Amino acid sequence: MADEPLAIAIDSAAQAGPRRVYCRLCGRPLTGADSRRTGLGPTCDAKLHPAPPDIRTRRHEVEQDALPGLDDRS
Structure with missing residues (x-):
């Protein structure tokens, strides 16, 4: 008699389908x-990755001094 509930639990778990x-973060079924x-x-x-x-988007313009010897007299 004591083994009977255990046998029922195993049989019902085998018919339940996929686990x-x-x-792991929010607990919702996947x-x-x-x-x-x-x-x-x-x-x-x-959120994690x-x-x-x-x-x-990471590039940006930087203020620079003119190179020595170059003029803007083009």
Whole structure:
């Protein structure tokens, strides 16, 4: 009799289907294959691993002195 509840729990777990995986940051259930593999949803993954800035957005003009010997008399 004591073994009967254990047998029912194992049988019901085997029929349940795929195991639910939850986001490690927010706890929401994950559905995508990549999200399930990493353990993070797309929003939480973007928070932890932001995309690198584009090189064009990091460039800026700098005030410079004219090179010695060059004039603007063109």
